[in-house]
Amino acid sequence: MIETPLTGFESDLREVATAFGVDDSLRIKHLFKESPDRLINTFVINGQSYAYGNLIPETNDQIVKKRLIKRYAKLSLYKALSRSLGKELPWGALTGIRPTKLAYSQIEETGEFIDFFQSVMKVSEEKTSLVKKILETQKGLYEKNNLNTDLFVFIPFCPTRCKYCSFISQDIKSARGKVDEYVETLVKEINESAQLIKKLRSIYIGGGTPVSLNIAQLDKVLCAIDKINSGVEYTVEAGRPDVITEENLKLLKEHGVTRVCVNPQTFNQKTLDLIGRNHTESQTIEKYHLAKKYFDVNMDLIAGLPEEDFNDFKYSLDKTISLKPDDITVHTLCLKKGSYLTQSTSRLSVNEIDEMVNYAHKTLGENDYRPYYLYRQKYAAGNLENTGYALKGKECVYNIDAMEETTSVVACGANAISKVVTSNFERIERYASPKDVLSYLGKIDTIIQKKKELFLEREI
Ligand code: SF4
Structure with a gap:
């Protein structure tokens, strides 16, 4: 069980714990402090405290800031569990995100992803190398064209x-x-x-x-x-x-x-x-x-x-x-x-x-x-x-x-998720049709209308 003061972060932190095979019987307490220049994440596991500090991200974009706060909290929990349980995971603290997608965005931001994967996110050499090979294979196939x-x-x-x-x-x-x-x-x-x-x-x-x-x-x-x-x-x-x-x-x-x-x-x-x-x-x-x-x-x-x-x-x-x-x-x-x-x-x-x-x-x-x-x-x-x-x-x-x-x-079809990628590729708008076949059949006119709104009527 994870107690965290950060609203909306619980399921992300639980993903890290689940990756270690930890279930709800282990009590994990999260303490979060924001000093003038640092974020301090402390996790108390089995009575032992593990504290980690990160520089506060320099950005006025609140979405980016929230994303980084979440990343540091997850990373701190990964390090705390890794020390407490004495093991590391092949994908390190990477949970809830597609590794290749993250690699592409890191390359766009900083020109590289390998150091970020290994030093920051604690991804193993083998898995980093797998991502590198995939990016190489995707050359000429990966295409960012919003049409x-x-x-x-x-x-x-x-x-x-x-x-x-x-x-x-x-x-x-x-x-x-x-x-x-x-x-x-x-x-x-x-x-x-x-x-x-x-x-x-x-x-x-x-x-x-x-x-x-x-x-x-x-x-x-x-x-x-x-x-x-x-x-x-x-x-x-x-x-x-x-x-x-x-x-x-x-x-x-x-x-x-x-x-x-x-x-x-x-x-x-x-x-x-x-x-x-x-x-x-x-x-x-x-x-x-x-x-x-x-x-x-x-x-x-x-x-x-x-x-x-x-x-x-x-x-x-x-x-x-x-x-x-x-x-x-x-x-x-x-x-x-x-x-x-x-x-x-x-x-x-x-x-x-x-x-x-x-x-x-x-x-x-x-x-x-x-x-x-x-x-x-x-x-x-x-x-x-x-x-x-x-x-x-x-x-x-x-x-x-x-x-x-x-x-x-x-x-x-039933359970089909339509997606529109925004023109700057920053956001994805989705519409999911009902999962169950009977609801799908009964709501088809609404489904068609909602999809038209998603693709034709919304300024993306
Ligand atoms: S029952 Fe599930 S796993 Fe089996 S063929 Fe159908 S979709 Fe695939």
Whole structure:
């Protein structure tokens, strides 16, 4: 439990404590003092006080000042916990911010980020080097042009629900009565969205499992997108091998899709059974080869799945590399509220997951895969990262845009978040449609209106 006198800072400080694996049973008291030239953050942990001082930021901009006060408070708590518990974390005091986004803003401000990451934020050499490599891979792909817009379309249905899943996605069989209506409503929203797009940069149909729709339903969604598509990168997160067919792949090809995801998550059958993925190892391989005839293919893996050890993960990674997909994303297991496995699974230590993640980084590098985007999630195992690797020239622009937030997003469907990046790239305005399918269906006219206000009527 954290007691802090700084209003609105509690959840940020808790993120730092959570990264150390500390729960609410540890009492942490925060004392904050502002002297004429210094901010003093003191944390009392297990009766021991740890105090740190920082120069007061010289700025009249109150938003910038608040951001720096928060940064120093988090950093001080990181140092206090690090001394109290006798350990350091791979990402140091970096929580709640995308590392590459922070690196870009540091470079803009000071011309460099490495010293800031390592000396100030206490990020390890390995993780700093990962960020450096990603920035290098993104050269020529990272683009700050406030006309750029990505189109995101969300299909919230899956063939069955995986036990680790916390997404807003429903088993399509139980949602059967609503799927046709969802498709009709989505088509209406896509049609109304065309006018919101300035310069289309990429299209991404995500889920859920978009190809769990039947052919007629999928065709309707794709036909609506056809009217917007200008021949850009076009990804469909086909996802689960159990519902990928030659017929739906051909349909995607006819509609100009360029890239699909076929996601093994693991190649160990015992784990697939345990986590409720309704497919086999051989099905993944078969569907991968089918998809590769038509598209660039991405494959997702998860490090830290229940009852897997390093060798299990190594087996899956080596198998994936042997297939030579264009793009491989290595996630760390993230169990949030809403997933079946949250309460019932023992989790591996940070070191064990880090060993898997480091092995992936080293082995993918040896096989010509370059890291090109990364993100971290609050409840990810070991508070580690998810990293996308691609063969040269096969990077997914949508993934880069989504992580760096340099591009506006017109998002359609339930639980879709539209974003407008302001012209100076300082702010992002958002509109989130309802998460639940029934609310989405009932409120579609309001949703369309709110999005028009966001994109057309607001001076950004
Ligand atoms: S396929 Fe993906 S979205 Fe669907 S239930 Fe499994 S993890 Fe969740």
